[in-house]
Amino acid sequence: MITEHNLTPQQIVRELDKYIVGQKEAKRSVSIALRNRWRRLNSREEIREEIVPNNILLIGPTGVGKTEIARRLAKLAMAPFLKVEASKFTEVGYVGRDVESMIRDLTDIAVNMVKQEMQDRVKEKAADAVENRILDILIPPVKKPSGVGFSSDKTDFDPTKASDNELNERTRERFREKLKNGELEDRQIEIEVKNKKTPMMQVFGPGGMEEMGMNLQDMLGNVGKSNKSKKKLPISEAREMLLEEEAEKLIDHDSAVQEALERVQKQGIVFIDEIDKIAEPSTGAGKSGPDVSRQGVQRDLLPIVEGSTVNTKHGIVKTDHILFIGSGAFHVSKPSDMIPELQGRFPIRVELNSLTEDDFYKILSEPKNALTKQYEAMLETEGVSISFTDEAIRELAKIAAEVNAQVENIGARRLHTIMSSLFDELLFAVPDDISSGEITIDPTYVNKQLDSLVKDKDLSHYIL
Structure with a gap:
């Protein structure tokens, strides 16, 4: 029987496939990394502490599924999980959040998680x-x-x-x-x-x-x-x-905190998004941009990823066995622009592919949370039943691919803007003008709603 705690790599990939289209290499890497947590915890005691996690760097343009992989992995892991944006941190000495705060936040999440589990048991x-x-x-x-009792025997009761x-x-x-x-x-x-x-x-x-x-x-x-x-x-x-x-x-709050600290240290996962934003792009000698603390953030991040102790309000946390997953588009900078020490701490590099027209078609039709299914569910609450023809979904996928190619490639996020424009008129009309009935979304309807936007490049640049 599959449980969240002992999923095999292939089972993890199958679970991710339910929500994320393509990106097989990225799914393989995170599934192996997740299973390796279980393998380390079940290895021989004398070697257990020596097994360090292989941190992962996900590289790819925006909207291809990097963050979605992290979100779904969090649900599968049943472990303390935190997603942070690297651009929110500043070098020590500047006003802002220091990198150690991510471990403090992760510990808070773990404490709440363990307390909730304990509460469920009682x-x-x-x-x-x-x-x-x-x-x-x-x-x-x-x-x-005091000293007076009473009998509650129903047979002798006299009101x-x-x-x-x-x-x-x-x-x-x-x-x-x-x-x-x-x-x-x-x-x-x-x-x-x-x-x-x-x-x-x-x-x-x-x-x-x-x-x-x-x-x-x-x-x-x-x-x-x-x-x-x-x-x-x-x-x-x-x-x-x-x-x-x-x-x-x-519940025993002290034992909950101790269990949470242990869970963070043994099973914690930190997903660092936008890690490319703290890399210094190599654009010539003497380059010094306005973000002078970028390299400082990397140097502050290094001991956390490498393994150090962090003081939290719940106790000391060792970061040696926390799994770190970095993610970035790396449009301006490259992974090699990060300081060498930090590069070495993300040994597994996975490049995610840009999405094709066929990928968009699958994204709109296959996942459990597909946008088409979301709009069907929303309009169902108003008593209106909508259905998509296969040709309509293919037309939407084609438009998304075309606009991404002509305007700016924002990946699957383009589908959100296209679907919003497609249903703008219908969502405004329901329930005042349309209170019930069945509506079929076909290519004719799609082209009627979106044709002018797609043809007008200036308009599509701002709207789509």
């Missing part, structure tokens, strides 16, 4: 506690006099002689049954819940100042204001809020 116990809390609101319990405790208990039991049968879901109750919002506070600066900002937020977030507030909600909504609160009480 949901049953939490549900019982929530039921009692709701009953306490509906039928407040009567305090028993005229029953104590307040007995009546209260029997009323609670009746309401408990109603709760279980879903008879009270719409009833309004007032509950006290923890406030989740805390004032945002972040300090940017060198040497861990950003981390200090997060600690200050933890310490001062609730100063001067109550940590709880009262809300009036239907029982169905109140149950969800209380369930989360009760589940959180039942």
Whole structure:
């Protein structure tokens, strides 16, 4: 049986094929890298620490599937995963985010992931506690006099002689049954819940100042204001809020943090997009552009990718076995423009191919999340059924390929702009002018909506 934790490389590729067209080499590389995490964790203890991940550099134009591969890999990996843009980081000494923040963010993700898993395991116990809390609101319990008990034997029960405790208990039991049968879901109750919002506070600066900002937020977030507030909600909504609160009480937060730290170090994956933006293009002697910190960002990134220790608010994280996947179009710069040390830390290079007309056809028709299926689902909510003929999909693919060739190649993102223009008139007309019925999208409809845009190069440059 396939599970997320032991997918073989071929199974990973098959899962990626459901959403991403083509790019076999890239899929092979990430599938091997993902499986190698499992192989390392199951290898002999004396060699385990010596096995380092082979980081990957994905090279290809925009819109060919680099980021989509990362997104789908994250879901398959069931491991702490973070996608960052390299262009958001600055060299230490400049105002902005330092590269270590990516590890801190990854650790936060892991802690939340582990806590959620732990909460899922105690949901049953939490549900019982929530039921009692709701009953306490509906039928407040009567305090028993000290040393006095009561019998709840139904055969001897006499309402005229029953104590307040007995009546209260029997009323609670009746309401408990109603709760279980879903008879009270719409009833309004007032509950006290923890406030989740805390004032945002972040300090940017060198040497861990950003981390200090997060600690200050933890310490001062609730100063001067109550940590709880009262809300009036239907029982169905109140149950969800209380369930989360009760589940959180039942988990061991310290062990969750320890497990998360271990998971980050052993299974963490960081996807660094736009890595080409921090490479210095070699355009002649004395080149020094406005982004003077580019090479500095690379040098700051090097120890993280190479293996170092990073202080986070949850504890120390070693980055030696975190998998890094770099991605970039490399239109202006080349991979060789990165500093040699950083180049050496991304030994696996995969070039992604530009998309063809045939690829566009497959993207529109094959994946589970194809744009054609998305528009069908959206209009279905309005009672309008649309269907695409095969010829219409081929015409859309042809237009996408032509516009990419003539205007600017933005890959599969071109399909979003074309589909938006194609359905602009229909989406505006529904539901006022068209409230139901079936509409077939054929080549005639496609050409009617898009022909003028495709022929007018100046207009298509701005719209498509």
